[in-house]
Amino acid sequence: xxxxxxxxxxxxxxxxxxxxxxxxxxxxxxxxxxxxxxxxxxxxxxxxxxxxxxxxxxxxxxxxxxxxxxxxxxxxxxxxxxxxxxxxxxxxxxxxxxxxxxxxxxxxxxxxxxxxxxxxxxxxxxxxxxxxxxxxxxxxxxxxxxxxxxxxxxxxxxxxxxxxxxxxxxxxxxxxxxxxxxxxxxxxxxxxxxxxxxxxxxxxxxxxxxxxxxxxxxxxxxxxxxxxxxxxxxxxxxxxxxxxxxxxxxxxxxxxxxxxxxxxxxxxxxxxxxxxxxxxxxxxxxxxxxxxxxxxxxxxxxxxxxxxxxxxxxxxxxxxxxxxxxxxxxxxxx
Amino acid sequence: xxxxxxxxxxxxxxxxxxxxxxxxxxxxxxxxxxxxxxxxxxxxxxxxxxxxxxxxxxxxxxxxxxxxxxxxxxxxxxxxxxxxxxxxxxxxxxxxxxxxxxxxxxxxxxxxxxxxxxxxxxxxxxxxxxxxxxxxxxxxxxxxxxxxxxxxxxxxxxxxxxxxxxxxxxxxxxxxxxxxxxxxxxxxxxxxxxxxxxxxxxxxxxxxxxxxxxxxxxxxxxxxxxxxxxxxxxxxxxxxxxxxxxxxxxxxxxxxxxxxxxxxxxxxxxxxxxxxxxxxxxxxxxxxxxxxxxxxxxxxxxxxxxxxxxxxxxxxxxxxxxxxxxxxxxxxxxxxxxxxxxxxxxxxxxxxxxxxxxxxxxxxxxxxxxxxxxxxxxxxxxxxxxxxxxxxxxxxxxxxxxxxxxxxxxxxxxxxxxxxxxxxxxxxxxxxxxxxxxxxxxxxxxxxxxxxxxxxxxxxxxxxxxxxxxxxxxxxxxxxxxxxxxxxxxxxxxxxxxxxxxxxxxxxxxxxxxxxxxxxxxxxxxxxxxxxxxxxxxxxxxxxxxxxxxxxxxxxxxxxxxxxxxxxxxxxxxxxxxxxxxxxxxxxxxxxxxx
Numbered sequence: 001x002x003x004x005x006x007x008x009x010x011x012x013x014x015x016x017x018x019x020x021x022x023x024x025x026x027x028x029x030x031x032x033x034x035x036x037x038x039x040x041x042x043x044x045x046x047x048x049x050x051x052x053x054x055x056x057x058x059x060x061x062x063x064x065x066x067x068x069x070x071x072x073x074x075x076x077x078x079x080x081x082x083x084x085x086x087x088x089x090x091x092x093x094x095x096x097x098x099x100x101x102x103x104x105x106x107x108x109x110x111x112x113x114x115x116x117x118x119x120x121x122x123x124x125x126x127x128x129x130x131x132x133x134x135x136x137x138x139x140x141x142x143x144x145x146x147x148x149x150x151x152x153x154x155x156x157x158x159x160x161x162x163x164x165x166x167x168x169x170x171x172x173x174x175x176x177x178x179x180x181x182x183x184x185x186x187x188x189x190x191x192x193x194x195x196x197x198x199x200x201x202x203x204x205x206x207x208x209x210x211x212x213x214x215x216x217x218x219x220x221x222x223x224x225x226x227x228x229x230x231x232x233x234x235x236x237x238x239x240x241x242x243x244x245x246x247x248x249x250x251x252x253x254x255x256x257x258x259x260x261x262x263x264x265x266x267x268x269x270x271x272x273x274x275x276x277x278x279x280x281x282x283x284x285x286x287x288x289x290x291x292x293x294x295x296x297x298x299x300x301x302x303x304x305x306x307x308x309x310x311x312x313x314x315x316x317x318x319x320x321x322x323x324x325x326x327x328x329x330x331x332x333x334x
Numbered sequence: 335x336x337x338x339x340x341x342x343x344x345x346x347x348x349x350x351x352x353x354x355x356x357x358x359x360x361x362x363x364x365x366x367x368x369x370x371x372x373x374x375x376x377x378x379x380x381x382x383x384x385x386x387x388x389x390x391x392x393x394x395x396x397x398x399x400x401x402x403x404x405x406x407x408x409x410x411x412x413x414x415x416x417x418x419x420x421x422x423x424x425x426x427x428x429x430x431x432x433x434x435x436x437x438x439x440x441x442x443x444x445x446x447x448x449x450x451x452x453x454x455x456x457x458x459x460x461x462x463x464x465x466x467x468x469x470x471x472x473x474x475x476x477x478x479x480x481x482x483x484x485x486x487x488x489x490x491x492x493x494x495x496x497x498x499x500x501x502x503x504x505x506x507x508x509x510x511x512x513x514x515x516x517x518x519x520x521x522x523x524x525x526x527x528x529x530x531x532x533x534x535x536x537x538x539x540x541x542x543x544x545x546x547x548x549x550x551x552x553x554x555x556x557x558x559x560x561x562x563x564x565x566x567x568x569x570x571x572x573x574x575x576x577x578x579x580x581x582x583x584x585x586x587x588x589x590x591x592x593x594x595x596x597x598x599x600x601x602x603x604x605x606x607x608x609x610x611x612x613x614x615x616x617x618x619x620x621x622x623x624x625x626x627x628x629x630x631x632x633x634x635x636x637x638x639x640x641x642x643x644x645x646x647x648x649x650x651x652x653x654x655x656x657x658x659x660x661x662x663x664x665x666x667x668x669x670x671x672x673x674x675x676x677x678x679x680x681x682x683x684x685x686x687x688x689x690x691x692x693x694x695x696x697x698x699x700x701x702x703x704x705x706x707x708x709x710x711x712x713x714x715x716x717x718x719x720x721x722x723x724x725x726x727x728x729x730x731x732x733x734x735x736x737x738x739x740x741x742x743x744x745x746x747x748x749x750x751x752x753x754x755x756x757x758x759x760x761x762x763x764x765x766x767x768x769x770x771x772x773x774x775x776x777x778x779x780x781x782x783x784x785x786x787x788x789x790x791x792x793x794x795x796x797x798x799x800x801x802x803x804x805x806x807x808x809x810x811x812x813x814x815x816x817x818x819x820x821x822x823x824x825x826x827x828x829x830x831x832x833x834x835x836x837x838x839x840x841x842x843x844x845x846x847x848x849x850x851x852x853x854x855x856x857x858x859x860x861x862x863x864x865x866x867x868x869x870x871x872x873x874x875x876x877x878x879x880x881x882x883x884x885x886x887x888x889x890x891x892x893x894x895x896x897x898x899x900x901x902x903x904x905x906x907x908x909x910x911x912x913x914x915x916x917x918x919x920x921x922x923x924x925x926x927x928x929x
């Protein structure tokens with residue numbers, strides 16, 4: 001049996017498979033099953049500021065329909081927030097009691113002051129680390145590119161000042177200068193970068209001419225984007241002295257092969273969710289088995305033996321990672 | 335005999351007239367133009383009219399009655415009735431128009447109406463001449479002539495600078511002359527009675543004051559409200575909002591008149607002497623009440639009068655609930671509450687003070703002791719402010735702050751206080767802080783006009799130099815090294831219209847952040863009930879929706895022996911609604927135990 005252990009956020013993990021933030025990590029029973037299935041870390045479902053807003057709006061709309069004066073619920077969002085936070089803190093505490101694997105709390109906010117508020121609360125409840133599930137879609141705001149990207153640094157710095165547990169940042173690929181921005185973010189003091197978060201992707205029903213939700217799960221092909229950027233970023237981080245920011249790959253990792261690819265690209269660990277929904281929790285065991293079998297076949301005794309072997313710097317042909325167009329010599333077709 | 339040809343033909347000459355125009359005027363082909371300000375048939379603007387019936391009352395010929403009209407319902411300030419005029423009795427004196435408090439009733443220039451059906455002399459203005467009446471107004475009440483006195487007798491109050499020096503009652507109160515004069519303004523339409531949650535007999539007690547029969551007024555008030563003096567000082571007075579005179583002038587000062595007549599009665603013994611209550615023989619039934627707030631006290635009072643054995647379990651050392659611990663003493667003095675409670679105790683209401691259900695006695699023990707239980711515990715658990723740093727020393731909650739101060743204790747707040755919120759609790763906390771010598775700023779995230787607090791309270795705060803900073807959203811409370819608050823960071827907000835027609839929403843203006851140095855910050859953004867005393871099996875059997883217990887028309891929960899009143903059961907969050915709940919619960923308990 002090969003040594004599958006790895007390090008992430010200063011935590012020693014028994015293997016590189018992390019249960020990503022999802023509804024599967026929103027209750028203790030499910031998390032216990034995930035631990036039993038073999039995941040090494042669990043990232044709790046994010047506490048979303050937007051959900052609190054939506055819940056408040058729904059509550060008030062219903063109350064008004066029932067004849068209540070809206071002013072009676074002047075600050076009701078604060079009550080909803082308080083309840084949501086309390087429930088989340090309870091989830092952290094109960095999860096910590098119920099499982100032996102590290103528990104990472106996750107936050108997603110829109111307002112910068114709320115990130116800090118939630119981070120403080122979640123740290124105090126005993127989370128082992130915090131994942132900031134951060135994205136500001138370009139369509140959301142009137143901010144300039146510079147302002148939008150500066151927001152990441154601003155929030156990260158403010159949260160770092162407030163909390164002492166390790167902080168990891170889950171981001172999207174929507175940056176005007178992704179490589180540079182990720183590298184700069186890695187230097188802020190965060191202990192991990194998760195590439196990338198999976199968004200809700202709208203689809204259209206052409207019969208009803210309405211927007212629908214279609215691509216709920218990632219597919220194995222979705223691994224391509226994070227694979228490319230894990231490869232690029234990991235090689236850049238290697239060059240950095242005193243930069244202990246780890247990399248976790250996320251999206252499109254559905255099987256053992258996906259895990260292997262991402263570690264070859266330089267990831268310290270991977271986050272999975274879609275494959276758990278599609279294939280069940282037993283998929284974790286299969287992925288670990290495949291990883292171990294492959295390592296034995298290749299005579300690798302630990303993950304470090306091949307981690308980053310195919311990263312931008314480690315690959316035989318690093319130029320390939322930067323090509324964005326199909327070129328004739330890469331295509332089998334005329 | 336010769337034939338007289340002329341004589342034969344003459345009768346036929348009349349046939350020629352058939353081709354000529356008639357000499358008479360065919361009705362209504364020609365109409366005479368009326369004089370200016372002619373008093374013809376009535377026209378009533380049905381939407382303006384509130385159905386107060388003042389026109390009917392004043393009519394010397396009994397020509398006006400009030401009838402239901404399709405499309406108008408009885409609701410807030412509208413009786414749903416509209417005047418109908420018997421044109422066979424009307425003398426077109428226009429008294430009805432001159433006294434109409436809304437100005438909806440007018441006379442037109444129409445004067446001709448011919449019918450052989452006497453029933454059609456009954457005319458509903460605005461209905462029967464809906465099409466053209468409005469265009470023919472001739473004698474209008476809007477011309478500035480009125481038989482009503484539109485100006486209220488002003489209430490004397492302590493000056494803003496003077497009042498912040500102490501907790502002395504701000505309102506000085508009417509003297510006898512002022513009260514009589516103000517009471518004379520009432521037109522006794524009774525619209526106010528309808529909207530009052532308790533349906534107090536308002537015109538009746540105001541008329542008694544007008545006649546100089548103050549003790550009779552007290553008796554009328556106590557008929558369905560045992561906390562009349564409290565309401566005289568702090569009622570939210572929906573009655574005044576709907577007062578018919580409010581449409582063109584100041585509403586009758588119903589609250590101050592109640593205050594005048596109830597506060598004149600100096601002590602509990604005098605109240606008892608005036609009311610001389612008839613207390614029924616003990617009926618052998620026992621009722622437990624949790625919470626000595628307005629609803630609990632009301633229920634206890636009327637149950638005791640009806641011979642029930644009533645015990646109130648009150649967690650604190652004084653009765654009154656939020657009116658004792660939430661409302662500052664400059665609005666509602668302690669001796670006023672004590673007087674009213676002492677009177678209730680004198681007629682048999684028992685109050686176990688310092689007895690918190692769930693801590694000092696279990697709910698199940700109460701259930702064993704009593705056949706029915708009524709709960710009126712109010713909303714006492716404050717919402718957190720919800721910003722980073724609120725756990726710092728010097729960050730306090732308004733309900734706790736007011737409870738301590740009203741309970742005679744000291745709270746150290748320093749000299750720079752920020753209050754967060756826009757309701758009455760926020761205003762109370764601000765005005766109390768002002769009396770403790772602090773500079774006070776209220777941060778409210780919406781506009782001043784959106785503040786749920788009474789306008790009178792907002793105005794009072796402004797007179798006392800409380801700074802109200804609207805559209806300000808707190809972001810963070812900052813502390814010094816010792817963990818004591820030192821400043822609060824907030825952002826200014828812009829108001830965004832709600833697409834669905836709700837209240838505009840505040841949205842932070844990015845980068846528009848500011849900091850205020852503070853010695854204390856007081857959160858006043860809302861409260862909820864503490865239902866933790868309920869055993870699980872009870873929780874499973876009752877229904878709680880939107881933080882409130884679901885009750886029927888008699889305040890009974892799904893458990894027939896369990897009643898809920900006040901903030902935990904109604905949507906109004908005021909004392910008068912709690913009193914109304916308590917009054918209804920009495921009926922429910924009677925129905926349950928005396929059937």
